[in-house]
Structure formats: C-alpha cells, structure tokens
Amino acid sequence: MERAIKEEKRVFMTGNEVVAWGALAAEADIMYGYPITPQNEVMHYWTRLAPKHGRKFLQTEDELSAGFTTIGGVLAGRRAFTATAGPGNILLQEPVSMAEMMRLPMVMAIMQRGGPSTATVIYSQQEVNLTTSGGNGEALRIVYSTATHQELYDYTIKAFNAAWKYRFPTFILGDGYQAKMREPLVMYNPQDKGVEMAASEPFVGKEGKFGEGREPAHLRNAFSMEEELYEVVMEHIQDYNKITPQIVEYVSLGCEEADLVIVAHGIVSRAAVAAQEKLRREGYRVGFFRPITLRPFPVRALRKVCKSTSKFLVVESAFGQLARLVKEALFGLEAEMDEIFMPGLGITSEKIIGHVKKKSELKV
Template structure:
C-alpha cells in the first residue's frame, strides 16, 4: 500500500482525454484524497497530443511529481512521448486497438485493454474513456462503484440508462484489467484517505469566485487562452447576483469598458493573457492618470506574439510593471496557490478602490489551469473597503464650481465620487489636469499631480498582508530559493530533501512584485550564503527586479521550454550551486 501515486492519461485532443482525467480525479477527491493536476494541451482546437497528469495522495501535495506510476494511452504517441517518466515497476494501460508497443528499454509493464471495443459493445465508442477509468481503478484497487456519484452528476440529465451504461463501461474496464493482470498489481493500492470534503478547482475559477465574493458585478472581456475560464465562470454566476459579462470585440474595448464600469462605481474586472495585456497598455495608463480603480487579471503563457499559447511561462513580469508609457502608480499581485488566488482576487478590488489605481493580478498557466485540492475557503476573511468613496455622502454646494476630484492631499489620495452624486460634478480627461479635472499644462500643477499620484502607494505595505510567503526556519541558511506564482509548490516539495542532505535551505515566494517588498525580502537574503531565483523565462526577469531594488548577487535557475519545473530539476541545479 502506498500513500501517493502519479497517473497520466494521453491521446489526441478532442477524444475525451480531459474528461477521463476529470472523472478519475473527482472520484478520488470525493473520497478525501489530495490531488494536483497539470494538463498539457495543443494550441489546436482538435488534434495534437494532449495529456493530463494527476498526482494523488493521502497527504497534502502542491506540485506534479518527477516520475509516473501509471500511464493510460489512447495512442502510440502518448507512449512514445511520456514513457521516459515511467518509474521502475510502473504500468502502462493502453487501448489494444492501436497495437501498442513499449519502446526498447522502457521500464514497467504494459497491459493492452480494448477500450474502444468494449465501448462499442455498449453502444458507442465515446465511452472508451470510461473503460480506461475502470482499468485505472483496478490498478488502484478501487471499486467501480466509487465513481457512481460522479457519473450520475455528469450523465443523469441524459437518463438513467446512460448512467448505467457508463457505469458498466467502468466495471468492464476494471474486470478486464484484473483478469489480465492476474492480481499482480496490488502494490498500487492507495492508503485510505481521510474522507473529508475539499474543493478541487483551477486557479482561474478561484480568481472568478474571489472577484464575485469581493463584490465584482461586471466583467467585459475577450476570450483568450489561458484566461477564458474566468469569463466563462462569471458568465454563469454574475447574473445570479445582478451582474453581467459582456464579450467585447477586443481587449482594448474590454479594458476601457472596465474603466467605465469602475468610474460609475461598479466593481469591474477584465482578464486576458500577454497579447491582450499589450493591447490594454494605453488604457491602463488612462486609468492611472484619471485615478479610476481597475482590476485586470493577466494569465501568463509562452510568448512572444502568439508564441506558445497553451504552455507555461512567466515572461510578462517586466511588461506588467513597466509596460505603460509614462509613469503611473500600479500594483502587481502574484498569488502562488489556488487558495491565494481566491483571497488576492477579492483583495485586489479593495486595493484598487483605496488607492484609485490599476491592480494587476498576475498568474501563470500552471496556476490558472492546474487543478488542485483546496481547503474550505473562509469568506469571513473577506472585506469590502471602498477607500474615499462614500455613495451616501452629502457633498457641499460649491456654488457652481467643479468638485475637486483630483485634490492634492497629504496622503496622495483624492476624494472620489461617481456620476450622479449631487455636487460631485468634475471634468475627466486623459491629459494632465488640475484638481477639478480641467486640462492644465502648468508646470507646477504637473509636478503636484505627478507627486500626488506617485506617492499614493507609500502605505501599501501596511495594507497588503504577507507580500512574501516565507518558509525560512534557518537563521543562517546555505541557500535561499526565491520564486513567484506556481513555482511555490515545487520548491516546497524539495525542501525536505535538503534537510536530509544536511543542508540549510530557506524559501521565499514573492507575492507582491510591485511595489517591490524590499523590507520583507532583504532580511531573508542577508542571512543566506547564496540566493537563487527560480523562474519560467529566459532572461531572469524576477532576478533583475530584485537587483534593481536590492544590491545583491544572485544565481538563476531558468526554464522556458513551455513546461513547468519538476521538483528534481530545481533540486539538482541547486545542489550544483552548493
């Protein structure tokens, strides 16, 4: 009996690979197992190799594994592409229809199961994925009935006969594998889970749920991988709370419409990926100079241009901080877990309204689309803070003068009103303006307005809790590993290995990348003999930002082939540095 295993299913995109992994994972989640999944998929709508790797454990896990225990293959390409991950003693379960063959020197044992033929006997080849799920359950020592609840949820609307046929497909797949293996696969049986109910979700859904809980009621957006799930989720949910989603003609429209929504007093967000954010840059500057709250989600993917639209990368960091022309206050938050994505999404609206500026929630593909177990979310932790906006305020009569919407104040934050508030009329323009919003090119006014805008974030570090996630038990460390976004779980995975080696290794994950949390990170760096920054890009963008803010010497571990880091890759390269 084992406490964790790694399972992967692969085939051609469009033949049910994702649903196979989904049904397999949800059933295990319902029994209380922890899961972490990463889906590799092609940028084509249909065709091209795709796979879904899912790690299952009786204890909490936060990354994919180095190796593979079970590979389920719907075609030969899946075996050829993924067999190198299979550990000694691993199992390949393949559809006998394509006459599967293990490459010479491959580890493990292969079982050919007639997925397609069994499904055809039951009425449709579409159920071959259910046969594969059944065969997998046999390897795990899991009874087919464990899937009934999930199957009923998915297929009950099609009638009880469809439910029973799918259950029969799972049962036959299990029976066939058991008969073929002859009881020789007991070593894959998982330890019993605790049975507790936990959420199983992707980062995009956590962001969408956080936005909803944080009071967002409007989302203009244009679909783009890997951000579209945020829009799709809120398309279904926002109308239930009196809100709406509008699909715009492009990202420029989405951003300017989001500015309009926030100007009117409605918490509004938009979401996109790198190419879309490039189109939004002028509008982000408009939000900056007009001091209108704006929340934008950027899910990083492989670039430049269309690049690798369905692959992992962390190369938008510099663009998010410095991409706009001119100089404006801006906040860039980088959650590192699905749970953080929920809370940071809700908090982003508070920050945007309190500081009257754009807030970018920066994620990456692995975090946005990777599905993982999440402990129950605590909605009592959430607050609604609207800063200097009071919709019930009685504004003084200004005797025909405009309201000083851009008044220069000691804290850099001007009073805020929305259209329709009596005595709150003011001018709004994208050119430099005076306190009433009227265009002005007066040098003194320009300096005063610029200083006001650029100093308003001076107190942000008092507002944003935990700008650094730190796991730093060692006062004098041999090494400090720094990362951001989805690398957190992978780094955490290898820390016990260093402990076993007798090495003192600390870990810091940057959660607020702009304004940069110097006071929180520098003490951790000062007590480490060496510092290494782990990131999915070719130029070491986070390392460059650290060096711009802290005088230091750093090492880089970079990966930019479109895949997330495996634990062993970071561990081995860190060992070389030591």
C-alpha cells in the first residue's frame, strides 16, 4: 500500500482530523459511518482523503449498519473502522458483541458526548461503562483512552495493529473536547518508526480453489449447547488474559512517595497532571495514576500503587464510571476513595487543586 504520510511533520489540527489521518497512516482500507456529533469530521476528513489514497467509505443508514458493515469489511480481510458517539455507541455495541464472539478485529473511534439519552453533543466521559463493557458477554475488547492529539494519532495506529494481532475489537476512546479542539502533533509513517504493522487477512473469499489448500469457511456465533458455548468463551477469555500484560498501558507519577494519588483518564488526566505538578511544587505529597487502557485495566500496577499509598482521589467527567473500575481493581486491599465526579462537564486543574487543598490532613 502506498504510504499516506511521506515524511514526519508537525501539524496543527482538530482531533477528528487526527483520527482520519491516523487511520490513513494505519493503512485502513475502508470506513463505514453514520453522522453523529461530535465525531462527524472524522468522516468529513476521511471522505476527502480516502479517494486520493485508494481507500473507501460507505455512509450507512444507522450505527447498527455502520458496525455490521465494518464487520463485513473485516470479514473480507480489510482494515475497516467506524466512528461514533453517545446513542450511536449504544447501537454499535451489538456488532461489537458479534466481533467479540467471532474474534473480528473491528476498530472504532468513540468521541464521548454528554449522556444519558441525546443530552449534549459537547463532551463527557460517560461512555466508559458502555465502551468497556457494553455487550451481552464478557467484554473481550481493547479500549485505549487518549489524552492528547499525539496520542489520538499514535493509538489510532496502535488500535488497528492490536485488533489484527490479537483479534479482539478495539476502541479508541476520545471525547468531544478532543474531537473539536486543535493542538499540535507530529504525524509520521509508522513503518519509519519501526512500528510492526499486523497483517490483515480475509476470513471469507480467500484466494484459491476448494480442496486445494482452501476449505469453505463456516463462521458461527450461535451454538445449540451450553457446553459448546462455554468452551468457546473460555478459550477467548484465556486468550484475553494471556495477552493482557502485553496490552495494558498506564502512567504513574510520584506514586511511591505520596499521601494521595489522583486517578484520572483521558483528557481529564491532563488537568490531573497539571494539578499534581502544582501541588508537588507547593509541598503536597501527591501522586498521579492514569490508565491508558481502560480494558484491560492496569490492575496489577494500581494494586502496586496501593501498597505505598492507600488514599485515592478519582476525578472524572462522569459519576463514578472510572471509579467503578478502580474499586474493582483494588478489591480486597485497604483503600480510601475520594472523588470529583462531574458528569458531562469539563474538569480544570484549579478545581482539583482546590479540592485537594480543602483536605486539611494533606497539609504540607
């Protein structure tokens, strides 16, 4: 495939544009999509770029169709993706559950908007529950929560490679702020950086004749017996657990000597890092922990943090969706959990600093 990015370059653009370029650099062949704010410009940029690079696009009738046509693209052996948000993410969960059962490497970019229902088209972190565990199964998917445009680019590329390498549906979880804001990043050709591009291959319509090295594919997601299903699901779970250490990513700053660890993900983690730095400068012993993969969650790393600090402040633009994952990870350990929950609202570093300072026991 012709390289979409000839040379490394610094650019200044919106997050939706970054996702389109990232998909192009990741050698995505086809996007299927349905309009919903705030992800629309992913399609807008893709439809402008795609024909120049021999890639394709289909606008579908809804997000069910966007998800199932994406599955079709994957079955045909193409690196296929879609992008959506909010109510569209709800519809997308149905095809994602099929992808989990059949180990289909579909890739999705989610730009979280306010919820529940139509709510706002602006911003939230309220699609964590849905994106990490929205199906009628065991949530065997990979979810990368990005914080910067550089990460949006890096993890869009990574999402395609992880999906095709491990054969689990993979999400890039952004939000409306990331979608619409502009900031600089460096675009590059992943091969030039030594990124291993996982090969894609068809599940149906392979080359060759039946009986001559090719057998007809019979792909299933329905089973008549409990035992059959159990075996298949357990095999997937074992695979998922086996690759978890290779997939899990997180950031941990100053947690070893801290009286309090601020936990945040995605764009809120930027406010949390800024708050942690400022509080440290003022003498507060504060650490910072950020899961990059929300699924699989960096359980071991967080439990290790808990051994030196048992006080956590979970900060999120949702009402406890990240906190639920944190609590689950820390189950059985002694931990105190404080919170800043602001569903559908941006969180500033000032807010976090003010909150921490109010806790008198954390004096310098």
